[in-house]
Amino acid sequence: MDLDSHAEDLASDLGVDNEEVKRDLQNLVEYSVPIGEAKQSLRRKYGDESAGGGGGPTSKAIGEISPDDGNVTVTGVVLTAGERSIRYQGSDHVIVEGELADESGVIDYTAWEDFGLEPGDAITAGNAGVREWDGEPELNLGEHTSISAVDDSPEVPYEIGGESSLADLRTGDRAATVDVRVLECEERTIDGRDGETEILSGVLGDESGRLPFTNWDPQPEIEEGAAVRLENVYVREFRGVPEVNVSEFSDVTALDREIDVGDDAPRMGVGEAVATGGVYDVELVGNLIAVRDGSGLIQRCPECRRVVQKGQCRTHGEVDGEDDLRVKAILDDGTGTVTVVLDEGLTEQVYGGDVDDAREEARDAMDQEAVADTIRERIVGREFRVRGHLSVDEYGANHDAVSFAESDDDPADRAENFLAEVAR
Numbered sequence: 103m104d105l106d107s108h109a110e111d112l113a114s115d116l117g118v119d120n121e122e123v124k125r126d127l128q129n130l131v132e133y134s135v136p137i138g139e140a141k142q143s144l145r146r147k148y149g150d151e152s153a154g155g156g157g158g159p160t161s162k163a164i165g166e167i168s169p170d171d172g173n174v175t176v177t178g179v180v181l182t183a184g185e186r187s188i189r190y191q192g193s194d195h196v197i198v199e200g201e202l203a204d205e206s207g208v209i210d211y212t213a214w215e216d217f218g219l220e221p222g223d224a225i226t227a228g229n230a231g232v233r234e235w236d237g238e239p240e241l242n243l244g245e246h247t248s249i250s251a252v253d254d255s256p257e258v259p260y261e262i263g264g265e266s267s268l269a270d271l272r273t274g275d276r277a278a279t280v281d282v283r284v285l286e287c288e289e290r291t292i293d294g295r296d297g298e299t300e301i302l303s304g305v306l307g308d309e310s311g312r313l314p315f316t317n318w319d320p321q322p323e324i325e326e327g328a329a330v331r332l333e334n335v336y337v338r339e340f341r342g343v344p345e346v347n348v349s350e351f352s353d354v355t356a357l358d359r360e361i362d363v364g365d366d367a368p369r370m371g372v373g374e375a376v377a378t379g380g381v382y383d384v385e386l387v388g389n390l391i392a393v394r395d396g397s398g399l400i401q402r403c404p405e406c407r408r409v410v411q412k413g414q415c416r417t418h419g420e421v422d423g424e425d426d427l428r429v430k431a432i433l434d435d436g437t438g439t440v441t442v443v444l445d446e447g448l449t450e451q452v453y454g455g456d457v458d459d460a461r462e463e464a465r466d467a468m469d470q471e472a473v474a475d476t477i478r479e480r481i482v483g484r485e486f487r488v489r490g491h492l493s494v495d496e497y498g499a500n501h502d503a504v505s506f507a508e509s510d511d512d513p514a515d516r517a518e519n520f521l522a523e524v525a526r
């Protein structure tokens with residue numbers, strides 16, 4: 103919901119002027135007041151008795167909390183609790199993040215004070231703030247919140263402790279535990295917020311799939327080939343795909359058993375894959391419906407490798423572009439579309455020639471587009487199976503291919519697979 107609709111709602115609720123409410127609301131939001139609290143305070147300003155000045159926050163079931171609630175009192179079981187360091191208003195704070203559940207649902211929380219929360223604890227959080235994140239409510243446990251232990255632990259239909267497979271991790275997950283094999287690992291020096299820092303980055307695998315990771319505080323157990331248990335990791339988006347973050351607060355232990363990592367990438371429908379917000383390693387099958395502009399023979403900036411248009415790099419101005427090959431093509435499987443990006447090697451395969459051949463074709467035709475046209479003739483209208491990294495961000499849904507092959511699926515089989523997936 104955007105600010106305008108919040109203001110309209112509130113104005114009609116309170117029977118006051120829409121513009122006035124909108125101005126007030128805008129003001130508060132600009133001062134970083136969460137929208138729920140801002141609305142609550144306007145209700146008080148315009149004299150809505152139901153805002154409950156004296157009664158204190160209402161008790162609510164977790165499943166009934168909405169982003170518009172100002173403050174609530176909830177009782178539930180701590181499913182996960184993970185420490186993390188954040189920089190807030192110029193200084194470092196250790197916060198605890200996790201999930202709280204009751205019979206009615208699960209909610210993310212952030213604890214700004216050290217309440218000593220542990221997975222399995224049954225608690226009542228009095229006067230917890232509610233804020234909106236990505237359209238969902240979240241709890242803020244701060245200095246005005248009281249935490250008390252509950253004797254009668256509610257039965258919750260959720261697993262306590264945050265164990266997950268890589269395929270089930272989503273951007274925003276916190277305090278997760280995974281058992282994985284380190285498939286790739288390299289040391290890197292980055293320019294962090296406190297100067298140069300050594301970090302590890304690479305790729306993790308388990309039976310369910312693969313995900314990239316960053317280890318901000320390098321741990322010796324994390325090395326190529328090692329099987330490890332990672333506790334209290336969080337997941338955030340990096341370049342459009344989820345990434346496992348191992349911090350100074352994570353526990354890393356070597357496992358004395360093997361972790362099998364499948365060779366195949368999970369196959370997903372395009373719509374389903376895009377809806378997850380990005381998948382590191384996934385196979386998509388669909389019809390190639392078009393080759394986009396900027397395909398075929400292109401020129402890249404020698405400095406930053408970005409594609410140059412008419413000899414101009416967006417960052418470096420006029421440059422002597424270097425020839426390269428790539429394809430950006432639209433794949434459609436009926437459930438959605440993505441742009442499949444083929445690098446030089448894969449483009450050579452579908453074009454049937456290298457960059458010298460492409461230059462020659464362009465020269466003969468006196469048109470650089472000739473190369474893209476040849477590629478169009480070869481792939482548009484056919485069905486392909488593409489494995490790669492799917493990123494979903496402000497640039498759209500892009501599937502960076504690592505393999506690209508004409509699909510040999512029997513259409514009947516595929517329909518069956520599709521139905522099986524839908525039925526799951």
Ligand SMILES: [Zn+2]
Nearest residue numbers: 403406415418
């Ligand atoms: Zn450049």
